[in-house]
Amino acid sequence: MRVPDDEDTLSRRASRIPLIAFKQAIAVAEYLNFRHAANWLGVSQSSVSTRIKALEEDLGILLFERRHRGVRLTEAGRSFIAEVAAGIEHLDHAIMMAGAVSIGTIGRLSIGLHSSIAAGFLADLRRRYRRTYPNIELVITEGPSADTIRQVREGVLDVAFVLGALDWGDCHSRHTWTEAFVIAVSTDHRLAMAEHVRWQDLTSSLFLVRRGGAGPEVQNHIVRRIAEQGKTPNIRRFDVGRDTLMHMVADGDGITLTTNAAAHVPFPGVKFLKIADEEERARFSAVWSPHNRSSALRHLLDIAAEMSKQNQSA
Incomplete structure (x- = not known):
């Protein structure tokens, strides 16, 4: 059996060994018998024996001591099998995880x-x-x-x-x-007691609009609707989150246009009103x-x- 000159030579040889050779070596190490390992693998005993011999030749390492009734791991073989088994387990796990990610379950x-x-x-x-x-x-x-x-x-x-x-x-x-548009006003607002509002009721109102989120699209809608009433909208933009904007509405700083989903979240001091003449969603x-x-x-x-x-x- 040839002996590799150094670790680099051994590593290069190992990289060319087929994965099945390592799996068969693990099976032989588990059963300590070529025939039993071959039966478990579903292959012939001669193919297992030949592949293990070729593996030892490629590595330049004696993995198994052959005996009359089976085999025994050498000290080098015991160390080799322990490392290879851990590597195969990690590889199987990596394959399983990659498959799960590929099908979208993980x-x-x-x-x-x-x-x-x-x-x-x-x-x-x-x-x-x-x-x-x-x-x-x-x-x-x-x-x-x-x-x-x-x-x-x-x-x-x-x-x-x-x-x-x-x-x-x-x-x-x-x-x-789609969602219906609604107007958010303070509970102290002059329109708070109304069942609904119309755009003409809002022409003199100060609209509060976020810079982020859907703010730009909301602003465009307000501008279009107020312009249809022949007026120029009064809009102030703020770099705040949605909750902060609603608190500003509750404090009476102005009103805002939002969508129906917002009405399902209670904000103290805020009332959401339907827009009777808003047909667009x-x-x-x-x-x-x-x-x-x-x-x-x-x-x-x-x-x-x-x-x-x-x-x-x-």
């Missing part, structure tokens, strides 16, 4: 949102997805639509849910759900990269599409 999904997920379609989608795929970690990022779309393009986010049904060019998009879309082959993403989009159909038929 992994991570990064989602960009326009606003809170406390209630509404997105909250229901998140709950249903987590029930169906509990081993997928959902990473939520909230920010302006332009930022979340950019992160989708850069591969930072898997999908973004945004207000509007615009053509995003190099991204795929799908209309996912807020349209929300999912946006993702055509280069994203994530099965976890595909599952999320499938559940969202199913929920959308159920909402339309309800």
Whole structure:
């Protein structure tokens, strides 16, 4: 049996040895018998014997001492088998994990949102997805639509849910759900006792709008509706979160336009009013990269599409 000159030579030879040789060596080490190992592997005894001999030749190491009724591990063989068995176990685990990630049952999904997920379609989608795929970690990022779309393009986010049904060019998009627009006012506001409002009732109001989230789209809608009344809207933009904006409304700093999902979350001092002459509904879309082959993403989009159909038929 040849002996390698050094560790590098041994490493190069080991890298050319087929994986099956290592697995057969582990089986022989477990049974300490070529015939029993061959039976367990479902191959002939001669093929196992030949492969183990070739393995020892390639390594330049005697792994087994042959005896009349079986074999015995050498000291070098015992050390070798222990390391190889651990490596095979890690490899099998890596293959299993990679397969699970590939089919979308384990992994991570990064989602960009326009606003809170406390209630509404997105909250229901998140709950249903987590029930169906509990081993997928959902990473939520909230920010302006332009930022979340950019992160989708850069591969930072898997999908973004945004207000509007615009053509995003190099991204795929799908209309996912709609919500009614509502007006949020302080409970002390002059309109707070009304059952509903009309846009003409709001022309003199100060609108508070977020810079982030769906703020730009909300501002565009306000400008369009107030302009239709022949007036110029009074709008102030703030770099705050949704909850802070609602607290500002509660304090009487102004009113804001939001969607029906917000009305399901109680804010002390805030009342949500329907807009009687608002026929348009807020349209929300999912946006993702055509280069994203994530099965976890595909599952999320499938559940969202199913929920959308159920909402339309309800």
